Amino acid sequence: MTFYLQALQLSLCLGTMCMGVFISMKIFNIPDITTDGSYTLGAAVTAVLLSQHVPLILVMLASIAAGAIGGMLTGLIHTVLRIEALLAGILVMTGLYSINLVILGRSNIPLIGTSSIFNLITVFSAEISNNLVVGMIFIIALVTLLTFVLRTDFGIAMRATGSSESMVKALGINNNRMKIIGLAMANGLTALSGFLVSQFQGFADFNMGIGIVIVGLGSVLIANALKTWLNIKSIAAQLVLVILGSLIFQLVLALTLASGVDPNLLKLATAVFVLIIVALPRVSSALKKK
Amino acid sequence: MIELENISKVFNRGEANEVAALRNINLRIEKGEFAVIVGANGSGKTTLLNILAGAEKASDGHVILGGKDVTGLAEYKRSKWIARVFQNPYTGTASDLSILDNFRLAALRTQPKKLVIGIDAGFKQRVRDMIAKLGMGLENKIDLLMGSLSGGQRQALTLLMSVMDTANILLLDEPTAALDPKSSALILNLADRLIKEFHLTALCITHNLKYAHQYGSRLIQFQEGGVLRDYHANQKGALSLQDMFGWFE
Ligand SMILES: Nc1ncnc2c1ncn2[C@@H]1O[C@H](COP(=O)(O)OP(=O)(O)OP(=O)(O)O)[C@@H](O)[C@H]1O
Ligand SMILES: [Mg+2]
Numbered sequence: 001m002t003f004y005l006q007a008l009q010l011s012l013c014l015g016t017m018c019m020g021v022f023i024s025m026k027i028f029n030i031p032d033i034t035t036d037g038s039y040t041l042g043a044a045v046t047a048v049l050l051s052q053h054v055p056l057i058l059v060m061l062a063s064i065a066a067g068a069i070g071g072m073l074t075g076l077i078h079t080v081l082r083i084e085a086l087l088a089g090i091l092v093m094t095g096l097y098s099i100n101l102v103i104l105g106r107s108n109i110p111l112i113g114t115s116s117i118f119n120l121i122t123v124f125s126a127e128i129s130n131n132l133v134v135g136m137i138f139i140i141a142l143v144t145l146l147t148f149v150l151r152t153d154f155g156i157a158m159r160a161t162g163s164s165e166s167m168v169k170a171l172g173i174n175n176n177r178m179k180i181i182g183l184a185m186a187n188g189l190t191a192l193s194g195f196l197v198s199q200f201q202g203f204a205d206f207n208m209g210i211g212i213v214i215v216g217l218g219s220v221l222i223a224n225a226l227k228t229w230l231n232i233k234s235i236a237a238q239l240v241l242v243i244l245g246s247l248i249f250q251l252v253l254a255l256t257l258a259s260g261v262d263p264n265l266l267k268l269a270t271a272v273f274v275l276i277i278v279a280l281p282r283v284s285s286a287l288k289k290k
Numbered sequence: 291m292i293e294l295e296n297i298s299k300v301f302n303r304g305e306a307n308e309v310a311a312l313r314n315i316n317l318r319i320e321k322g323e324f325a326v327i328v329g330a331n332g333s334g335k336t337t338l339l340n341i342l343a344g345a346e347k348a349s350d351g352h353v354i355l356g357g358k359d360v361t362g363l364a365e366y367k368r369s370k371w372i373a374r375v376f377q378n379p380y381t382g383t384a385s386d387l388s389i390l391d392n393f394r395l396a397a398l399r400t401q402p403k404k405l406v407i408g409i410d411a412g413f414k415q416r417v418r419d420m421i422a423k424l425g426m427g428l429e430n431k432i433d434l435l436m437g438s439l440s441g442g443q444r445q446a447l448t449l450l451m452s453v454m455d456t457a458n459i460l461l462l463d464e465p466t467a468a469l470d471p472k473s474s475a476l477i478l479n480l481a482d483r484l485i486k487e488f489h490l491t492a493l494c495i496t497h498n499l500k501y502a503h504q505y506g507s508r509l510i511q512f513q514e515g516g517v518l519r520d521y522h523a524n525q526k527g528a529l530s531l532q533d534m535f536g537w538f539e
Pocket of ligand 2: 335336337463
């Protein structure tokens, strides 16, 4: 049971990263690999600042800002230098790898006895239940905030940018600026995930972000399948589906581990799982045509 | 008023595939004028509209709108004056957004898009009233995704969207090319009505000589990147459709 509750908890912590991937991939149609770097960046900033006993709220804001700067860099490289988004993301991610090492100062910083968002409020005495409550409150607040942003005039302009660039420009929207803001938002959310996960697992590690974008991608794809299946249109519901996608993804991974798969093969299992999610609709539609 | 001074456009200059798309164009379109542009494929019509809108940069010359030189101004900034309808109905609207969201953005074409929720009951009613003009029954479907509509419906909505915010200039590039004859007639009729009602200065490219004859207060023919014929209102009125067919023989 604890095992699955932990998967649930992790899926909430990774939920903000999944929302980030939702923004870059679904709203802006940009495959953004910066994610791997900005996730670790968020965790690294969190670990270093928490060790220095900086107040939690400042730590959170600092890690979001750090991720946002990473995303902005990718956006600038993509729009100003007109380099493909995929390559721009890989470049920034690679650069961040070194920066994360410099910030951490070593490969791993444990977080023991430091303050933690999960101890901020106590609803249940059992740690795992309390963590879940905090995680849920956090995610609900974030979904509410993002729903609001995406429904404002600015948010409509954001959503339009990924849908029709020619229209957006004809309607007085600076699409380059929009993309930079969008990537900053996406990576700020990703770094926020690093902030949460490092406190949840009790350490920040220089390679904790490797392949994390695939987790986000898989979760968003699951959410997308659910959206089509349930014929959902509202923004709020789509964001909730993203969190649900994250949960399903983590549960599948947890089940995989529980079935006795070597933990070293977890990344392979993740990749295969995402491959299945991506390939299934194509294979089934190809079969239907026959 | 639109003034184009010595506009030239060369694509791929200095390369094997160099194309002189526009050669020293001088045009002056008065306020309220509805100019129809005809001309063979590749004669530079779209390029001219793109340069006017700022989607392409002229190799040479100046674009002046209402006395203001906008030659160096980015496309999204020029949209303060210019509304566009594209040949492909998918270009002028965002498929993934609802009709309502598309109209909201159009209503803010000349204004900043702020972090406030701007769609309220009043705005919805305004959009419904606007769309009801079309008589397509779309006024009760404003929450539908734009992507679920037909090309003709989208093109009609794009036209309406262009007058949701103050507009001075309307550019139409073969707005009916993707439509069946019935929708085409409807779209041009609507364009004509809106241009008159909102006192727009309009440029409309078409390959349909019947429409070119029927609509507009001015007729311009392009050939190989230059203006071959230019008929003002009274001269245009005297033209017969037969004369025009003769131009393309
Ligand atoms: N982006 C571009 N790069 C290179 N050449 C171009 C580009 N756009 C247009 N051209 C060339 O410029 C010339 C004029 O093209 P344009 O699209 O303006 O013609 P048009 O009059 O709109 O034709 P049509 O009736 O087929 O739409 C053509 O020879 C075309 O091949
Ligand atoms: Mg053309």
